[in-house]
Amino acid sequence: MEILDIAFHRASLATPKGSTKAERDRRRAQLKVIRSGATVQRQLRSITGSFHRPGLTDLERSLVQTRFGEGALERSLARVARAIARIQGLQRESERSLRHASGPEEIGTEVRRFYGRLSSHVREIDVDLERLGEIRRFLRARPHLEPSAPTVVVAGFPNVGKSALVGKLSSAHPRVAEFPFTTLSIEVGHADLGFDRWQILDTPGVLGRGRRANAAEREAVTAVEKAAQVILFVIDPTESCGYPMADQEALLDRWRRELPGRPIIVVESKSDLVPDRKTDRLQVSTVTDRGLEELRKAIRDAAPTRSPPFVARESGETDRAPEAFGSAAERREVPRNTRGAVDQD
Ligand SMILES: Nc1nc2c(ncn2[C@@H]2O[C@H](COP(=O)(O)OP(=O)(O)OP(=O)(O)O)[C@@H](O)[C@H]2O)c(=O)[nH]1
Numbered sequence: 001m002e003i004l005d006i007a008f009h010r011a012s013l014a015t016p017k018g019s020t021k022a023e024r025d026r027r028r029a030q031l032k033v034i035r036s037g038a039t040v041q042r043q044l045r046s047i048t049g050s051f052h053r054p055g056l057t058d059l060e061r062s063l064v065q066t067r068f069g070e071g072a073l074e075r076s077l078a079r080v081a082r083a084i085a086r087i088q089g090l091q092r093e094s095e096r097s098l099r100h101a102s103g104p105e106e107i108g109t110e111v112r113r114f115y116g117r118l119s120s121h122v123r124e125i126d127v128d129l130e131r132l133g134e135i136r137r138f139l140r141a142r143p144h145l146e147p148s149a150p151t152v153v154v155a156g157f158p159n160v161g162k163s164a165l166v167g168k169l170s171s172a173h174p175r176v177a178e179f180p181f182t183t184l185s186i187e188v189g190h191a192d193l194g195f196d197r198w199q200i201l202d203t204p205g206v207l208g209r210g211r212r213a214n215a216a217e218r219e220a221v222t223a224v225e226k227a228a229q230v231i232l233f234v235i236d237p238t239e240s241c242g243y244p245m246a247d248q249e250a251l252l253d254r255w256r257r258e259l260p261g262r263p264i265i266v267v268e269s270k271s272d273l274v275p276d277r278k279t280d281r282l283q284v285s286t287v288t289d290r291g292l293e294e295l296r297k298a299i300r301d302a303a304p305t306r307s308p309p310f311v312a313r314e315s316g317e318t319d320r321a322p323e324a325f326g327s328a329a330e331r332r333e334v335p336r337n338t339r340g341a342v343d344q345d
């Protein structure tokens with residue numbers, strides 16, 4: 001138990017002052033209690049504090065809930081907070097006993113009693129500390145989305161070409177491979193489209209099988225539900241992904257039903273393999289770049305709260321009147337590249 005090791009080590013370094021040996025012994029015991037108790041509390045607070053400062057985004061909270069279960073994070077945080085309060089009380093009690101202890105024997109017993117109870121309080125939350133560490137690592141491996149920037153979530157069945165498309169549209173370089181479930185967690189790339197710096201989220205494939213979904217699929221569904229201002233649904237008409245069109249269409253229909261009002265851009269991928277296909281949908285290819293410019297335009301047009309591209313000017317004003325575009329938050333306070341992060345060719 002690392003926390004206790006650190007605490008007891010720090011306590012053992014106590015060098016008390018005092019004119020008599022008895023005074024120094026009592027002081028040493030008090031310092032041991034104070035230092036070990038304070039060290040444990042500080043460590044526990046820094047663990048719980050890391051979840052409160054700056055706080056989780058809605059998406060992060062939902063991802064944690066999807067992966068670890070409803071209320072799991074909150075329960076562990078509450079149990080650690082209770083342990084901190086108990087340790088605080090225990091420490092006060094022990095300090096009081098040490099002030100009134102009658103001799104070296106009583107002092108020794110009190111320090112041992114304190115150490116024992118401190119250890120058991122920490123051991124009681126062992127599972128919670130492990131869980132919080134796991135959640136922390138999980139979140140570190142996920143992108144932190146800027147809540148004020150518009151987000152398009154690229155989703156669809158596995159192996160349909162989502163990551164290849166995200167690689168073309170954004171600054172991200174996701175792994176692309178010829179088998180399903182290459183992407184196992186969400187990843188973000190950025191693209192300057194029109195006035196906005198978009199977050200383009202790559203997601204694992206979804207088979208649309210509800211409760212039987214694996215962790216990667218559930219993560220994708222959570223991202224679609226919680227983060228997508230616009231959904232970019234990729235459908236593979238060549239079926240070289242390994243999944244029939246009917247199943248892919250069924251997932252699209254389901255999301256249309258379950259997420260009414262959410263803009264969904266549908267693209268058919270791998271158009272280089274079926275160049276003569278007749279369809280009303282936008283056809284794209286990451287091999288020939290067919291359809292990519294139109295797709296960028298479609299995303300731009302789907303922006304939920306777009307800054308007006310043209311601002312009526314009174315005479316004497318310059319071309320740019322950014323304050324007329326809306327509040328700073330609306331204009332997105334995200335640094336922009338001058339040329340843009342998007343691959344133009
Ligand atoms: N011919 C052709 N192949 C493509 C195109 N886009 C993707 N592919 C291929 O399709 C396969 C899957 O591509 P990915 O981008 O990894 O697909 P994904 O949807 O991200 O897959 P998962 O992450 O597993 O869900 C790879 O072998 C790609 O090379 C395309 O436009 N044309």
Ligand SMILES: [Mg+2]
Pocket residue numbers: 162163164174175176182183202203204
């Ligand atoms: Mg992928």
